[in-house]
Amino acid sequence: MIKSVCGYCGVGCGLEYDENQLIGDITYPTNQGKVCSKGVSELISIQTHTRLLRPAMRTSIQDEYKVCTWEESIEKIAQVMKDTPKDKIGFYLSGQMLTEDYYIANKLAKGFVGTNNVDTNSRTCMASAVVAYKKAIGADFVPLRMDDIFKSDLLILTGANTAEAHVVFHNQIKKAKKNGLKVVVLDPRYTDTAKNADLYLPIKVGSDIDFFNLLSKRLIDEEYYDKVFVAEHVNNFEMLKNKFKRVPVTKMLKRTGLSEEEFDAFWELYKNSENIITAWTMGLNQSAQGVDKNLALLNTHLLTGKIFKPGNGPLSLTGQPNAMGGREVGGLSTMLAVHLGFDEESIAKVSAFWKTDKIDNKPGLTATQMLEADLELLIICHTDPVYHLPNRNKVERLIKNIPLVIEINAYGDSETSKFAHIQLPAAPWGEKEGTQTNLDRTITKQEKLTRTSIDCKPDWEIFQLIAQALGYQKAFDFKNTKEIFQEYQKMTKLNAYMDIDEADYDTLGSAPFIWGEKIKHFLTPDKKGNLFFVENKLLSERSSLEYPFILLTGRTRDQWHSGTKTNLPTTLLNYKELNFCEMHHNDAKALQLEHNETIRVISKRGELITKVYITDTIKEKSIFIPISNRDINYLTNDILDKESLQPDYNHSAVKIEKVSHEN
């Protein structure tokens, strides 16, 4: 029997593998034997006919790929890289890569190629939370654990559909409810998560800042904030108090779409709860004001002192299995390594550690900037930007201008594969080993359960081959993931608050390591939390007479994003529907649309075909299309949050047309 961990979502469930069977690990604290349809099908996914099994190249994207050797492809990449200015090279990584993969890619790019153009799909996912955590509490640090819900009285879930996106955590929430936990859900859709709530608040899209400001104002006005905590541990209180004196309360409540009674019901629950957790995901982060939405939420925990205490705190629910680990390594263009930045002291420390003099001192391009930057060489690993970036028609135009696009993927049917010149076959989950950090700082190990397909290699090895071909043999001489993890552990000592060096690689499989457990204070220079006054500036695209609907996008329970891994026969696991468009029955009636009727959804940027799903779980004039429809981002707007540079995926204006049968 081998113990491993699921490679899909940030919950990071423990698994057990025995004689070809994969089941939940009943001894693993996070899931206690429970798994969802994705976790349990990990093994089936690596046996599909869509696996990418051989390296391949082509001169132009109009040509067919031709199978080649590893030597030919790596040689070609190294040769072009040597001749390319370093600021014209980009590394587009993923929160699904393992920590060791991230470490090697980051060390190669920032340390030896000398470019900070290393970013990840986490930019489309967690960037707003990262920026806000840093501003308010001093570091990208989740200050509580999932099992704190068992010590809490109230869980506020906003812009998070745990029933579909963090399934096993959702089961834990249900369990905690039996012990008395109350749950409030804020979502413009009456989701499966909302159905489980004690109080559901059908908030209007994009109005979370107003909601949390109303809460903070009420906390101050009714003197429910923690005066001692604020006086001792929090900056900017007087400023916030003064600003709140002049905010337009009625207008703010109107923008949330909630009635006074609804808000009062929430307030009653809130003020009568001793221990409170607020959890959120994409409904907040993916916004033109994603950082501000996060700050408005964090304010409430700083005002009440409900942080760094059991059963309390702001719990950002990271989506991908190792988005946290990637950030710890430093896999964002806005940080150097191990949470250090580009200041002189950090560069000096990291240069000495890596024994290099090539580190550049300016932040690199973000994932959302790379395609606009006239790059000459782009390496994309474990992610599918053509599928996932907003405004896809523009993305396709831009990626076609890059002379050399290299895609490292374990499957051959990504959308990006249509635009790459070199495809390199990665060994997926189950065929490799390495570590990952889940959403609450638990470092675990994925184990190799089956032989690696003959021509596939773990991602770290592919980056190491490139490094060696560039002449950096000495710095890239790792024989296995353990050696990489141990070098990384040493490096984390450069950052005073990271205690990852205490983990033991060999026992991680059976005994996960939770880093940061001793941190019970703010990580800002003055050790105080920072309040920020933020306002809803209504920056998202607005509906109009021509484009009267607002499009919401999000997950379905059994599909993992583009579905290269989970697009299995739907009968196999009683899967949920993957391609539909939720619409309020009044809107369907006005457009004379029947349930299941095929429609075309059109924005200023592009269009897609789907079918109508008539429901009353969505507000009028909003529609929802899941991201399991691979064409989703032809519609979406590419407005970014100005600080985090994360896209505003959830607020695009669209119109709907019937597709006549002759078409």
Ligand SMILES: Nc1nc2c(c(=O)[nH]1)N[C@H]1C(S)=C(S)[C@@H](COP(=O)(O)OP(=O)(O)OC[C@H]3O[C@@H](n4cnc5c(=O)[nH]c(N)nc54)[C@H](O)[C@@H]3O)O[C@H]1N2
């Ligand atoms: N099955 C499955 N699970 C997954 C994934 C997957 O692909 N499939 N992906 C993983 C990843 S990478 C991520 S990031 C997470 C995402 O996890 P979630 O964010 O929980 O998933 P979404 O479906 O995007 O849900 C976002 C919710 O926000 C709501 N929303 C939209 N706009 C607003 C708003 O302005 N305010 C509020 N309050 N709510 C709003 C939407 O209606 C939706 O219900 O899921 C992870 N888990």
Ligand SMILES: Nc1nc2c(c(=O)[nH]1)N[C@H]1C(S)=C(S)[C@@H](COP(=O)(O)OP(=O)(O)OC[C@H]3O[C@@H](n4cnc5c(=O)[nH]c(N)nc54)[C@H](O)[C@@H]3O)O[C@H]1N2
């Ligand atoms: N409209 C809209 N767009 C969104 C979102 C949204 O909510 N709405 N969400 C955004 C968010 S939060 C995220 S995280 C992104 C996700 O977007 P992506 O990261 O593009 O989605 P995935 O389908 O998970 O892509 C992972 C890729 O890795 C490949 N792969 C699998 N295993 C391995 C391996 O071991 N090694 C390598 N090298 N490759 C492997 C898979 O085949 C797949 O092509 O989408 C973003 N885009």
Ligand code: SF4
């Ligand atoms: S909840 Fe997440 S980690 Fe757990 S089995 Fe499902 S996908 Fe895997």
Ligand SMILES: [Mo]
């Ligand atoms: Mo994500």
